[in-house]
Amino acid sequence: MKLCMIGTGYVGLVSGVCFSDLGNQVICVDKDLVKINKLQNGIIPIYEPGLDELVKRNIKNKRLSFSNDLKDSIKKSDIIFICVGTPTKKGGSSADLRQIYGVAKDLSKSLNKFKIIITKSTVPVTTGDEIEKILLTKNSKNKFAVVSNPEFLREGEAIRDFVYPDRIIVGSNDKKSNKILKNLYSPLIAKGAKYVNTSRRAAELIKYASNAFLATKITFINEIANLCEKTNINVDDISIGMGLDQRIGSRFLRAGPAYGGSCFPKDTKAIISTADKFKTNLSIIKSVIKSNKDRSNLLLKRIYGILNNKIKNKKISFLGVTFKANTDDMRDSSSLKMIPELSRKGAKVQYYDPTGFKEEFKNYKNVRNAKSISNCLEKSNLVIIHTEWNDFKSLDFKRLVKNKKIIIFDMRNLYSPQEMIKKNLKYFSVGRGFK
Numbered sequence: 001m002k003l004c005m006i007g008t009g010y011v012g013l014v015s016g017v018c019f020s021d022l023g024n025q026v027i028c029v030d031k032d033l034v035k036i037n038k039l040q041n042g043i044i045p046i047y048e049p050g051l052d053e054l055v056k057r058n059i060k061n062k063r064l065s066f067s068n069d070l071k072d073s074i075k076k077s078d079i080i081f082i083c084v085g086t087p088t089k090k091g092g093s094s095a096d097l098r099q100i101y102g103v104a105k106d107l108s109k110s111l112n113k114f115k116i117i118i119t120k121s122t123v124p125v126t127t128g129d130e131i132e133k134i135l136l137t138k139n140s141k142n143k144f145a146v147v148s149n150p151e152f153l154r155e156g157e158a159i160r161d162f163v164y165p166d167r168i169i170v171g172s173n174d175k176k177s178n179k180i181l182k183n184l185y186s187p188l189i190a191k192g193a194k195y196v197n198t199s200r201r202a203a204e205l206i207k208y209a210s211n212a213f214l215a216t217k218i219t220f221i222n223e224i225a226n227l228c229e230k231t232n233i234n235v236d237d238i239s240i241g242m243g244l245d246q247r248i249g250s251r252f253l254r255a256g257p258a259y260g261g262s263c264f265p266k267d268t269k270a271i272i273s274t275a276d277k278f279k280t281n282l283s284i285i286k287s288v289i290k291s292n293k294d295r296s297n298l299l300l301k302r303i304y305g306i307l308n309n310k311i312k313n314k315k316i317s318f319l320g321v322t323f324k325a326n327t328d329d330m331r332d333s334s335s336l337k338m339i340p341e342l343s344r345k346g347a348k349v350q351y352y353d354p355t356g357f358k359e360e361f362k363n364y365k366n367v368r369n370a371k372s373i374s375n376c377l378e379k380s381n382l383v384i385i386h387t388e389w390n391d392f393k394s395l396d397f398k399r400l401v402k403n404k405k406i407i408i409f410d411m412r413n414l415y416s417p418q419e420m421i422k423k424n425l426k427y428f429s430v431g432r433g434f435k
């Protein structure tokens, strides 16, 4: 099938490349010519394990191409995926849909034959209706179908999530489009993915409700972890015990720092804003946002406690600063709250991240990027394990820290407290008793 992905950000690029790998002819379009030139030469603008290999393979077999000519790309394609950004509005909480509607206007001028127009970007309920209105200003109803087909890819796991999705949601009442899309996804359905056809509005809401629910699940276990700390219980036991109930499920029940990233913080705010528009109070999601906001302060307080409130001139080492492992993404990472605060209090912060230097910290005088784990940990007063990269899972702290009084605060519970005690290390973790 001939596909066009508008927007070569995370969603558009990963989906486009994966669709081409399934045998489709895919053009990925972007306004940014520099980005397009790079992509044409196999240079990937985002960090996603395995993506560069897929890009090179599909460019070589001529199924994947990149262009900045929107009109021409639309004309050559039968299915158009809108994959542009829907960031939070400046100074507000709703989604900024200017790019979506801009694309809809461009599309309205270029429909040379029937096209399926799909929103893959995360868009609030009724956005599909608005796109349809824009298209109708210049085209008759039989020239297009507007469909919602949200993506559920996780950064760092995006290729696997694309190839083995739990479900594929297609929101449309248009029989012709449904048949074509079921065919497009048939290789994934054959591997076990559930294909669910809903109304367009339902598909739009499924995406927000899913992200809000996952954020709720994480926040829930984080609050339970707080209780575990007071009662000397291991929160990992709670996650296992609860997760084995299939109605609950074990995934996204890992306690840790505040959740971050480009999706949960943005989408939880946006769903509340949509609900406000329809005069509905989503009180649970509101309290999730608040609890998550408070979490970084709570963990900061634990750091102060661990260091007996003596922060000035303390060498604090962060292992990982991105919002999670296997990504270089800093958006809404809890390190953005914790590191500046520790620096303000006079700590000397050094961080090591497998994805390298971070612009976000460059203006903090006493925050430095270490080039290696050993360089980051040497002579450190406190080691904070902030993200769960494999690189951090079996470190010999005694050899690396070279300091008699090693203190470790493992915010991802990567190590066993018993093992650390055996090694004579002062070890703190999350939700596993606070001694």
Ligand code: UGA
Pocket: 122, 151, 152, 153, 154, 155, 156, 211, 214, 218, 251, 252, 253, 254, 255, 256, 257, 258, 259, 260, 261, 262, 263, 264, 323, 324
């Ligand atoms: C999230 C969703 O998981 C995807 O399904 C969705 O497609 C995507 O948003 C999106 O809307 O585009 P992502 O933001 O890449 O994916 O990251 P997640 O793996 O979901 O992690 C989000 C945050 O939750 C991270 O800060 C992570 O550390 C935290 N988390 C996750 C936990 O603290 N505990 C867990 O058990 C799981």
